Amino acid sequence: AQTVTQSQPEMSVQEAETVTLSCTYDTSESNYYLFWYKQPPSRQMILVIRQEAYKQQNATENRFSVNFQKAAKSFSLKISDSQLGDTAMYFCAFIQTTSGTYKYIFGTGTRLKVLA
């Protein structure tokens, strides 16, 4: 069964500093997608970044980048120049694509607090 593990329940970082959130997953599939979602206090789920498993190049979105290690089944998120607005819950997610179901499997989340 596919699983997603986030081993850091809570983290904090000083404003303008860099922080890395870890995520590991387990799957026997070769084709899949990985995501990081942000859930601020409003509880709206916001897509931060996504990575296709067949792509070797790490995805980057402005201050957000990932370190995708397929062999190690690791998918960490790096936030550079942290801002107060980055304070939120961050979920790593995996989409299985077998049978066209495209169901998300979420990790348990990391609560990130950016300190002024």
Add this chain to the structure above:
Amino acid sequence: GAVVSQHPSWVICKSGTSVKIECRSLDFQATTMFWYRQFPKQSLMLMATSNEGSKATYEQGVEKDKFLINHASLTLSTLTVTSAHPEDSSFYICSARDLGTGSGYTFGSGTRLTVV
């Protein structure tokens, strides 16, 4: 971009009554929508997959008679919590996939249900 509207954003109901939550894809058609439940400070747990024009597929442990899902059109899925009890109080979130924007799903803003 793809927008998913979820209504109501919060609802309080009495034990024994039923509550309907709507999830609409505003600018795209969604043959598949997903319903999640999120307890405080926890991750999203998939409840069911809503398929347009057919029966929903429920995850193991989810009572299909308590959580009725209807996906009568390509832009609307509804979740009805029947004979609600205090233990059904939770945050419910829907999501839908816009095939035109890639593999990621767009999430609704969620519904906070409180049963008293």
